[in-house]
Amino acid sequence: MTLKLEPGTRLVVATHNPGKARELAEILEGRFQLVAAGELGLPEPEETEQTFQGNALLKARAAAEASGLIALADDSGLSVKALDGAPGIYSARWAGPSKDFGLAMKKVEERLEEVGAEDVSAWFTSSLAVAWPGGPAVVVEGRVDGVLTFPPRGDKGFGYDPIFIPEGFTQTFGEMEPAAKDGMSHRARAFVKLKAALL
């Protein structure tokens, strides 16, 4: 069976993170009719898998079953080389229940100091999953490499953007215009793969 996503299809975007929802809408460029998970009052499933792809699939499947619509989910995070890939799939959880990313970025800085790391290499990963209600699903992954900088700089992005400088640039994702980030981000790279698979 060939899976295809026709232009104009109604898609529920299974995220409760407004920064992500905005970027996904920008990256999809009006190709689909997007419905927000919040609009449908969809519950936030517990992320019980151990990989980005596993959690992206879990979120897309849960939203597709609950809404009866084709669902798109993103599971993503920041991985730091000197911290063996942490916070990784725990990126949102490092910000605590109040989703305080100032605190999460401070935690990254403190952990780097604790291990005496000189290497500040890091990468963002985004897994995008599309699930059909009662049917199949597709999952892809994109990554962008870079380095960390402290203190945080810029307020244009979300999450860990203010401490991440992508390879070949001097500005953090927090300082860049959204269109510049969308041109190279982990999420945009994952979408290129999704397009190849489904469009």
Ligand code: ITT
């Ligand atoms: P949903 O599960 O509802 O989509 P979430 O924020 O809990 O929202 P994740 O479990 O995928 O999503 O957590 C990923 C975290 O990693 C997210 O909260 C961000 O802080 C961070 N992150 C992911 N992509 C990012 C990006 O492009 N820029 C900055 N931080 C990012």
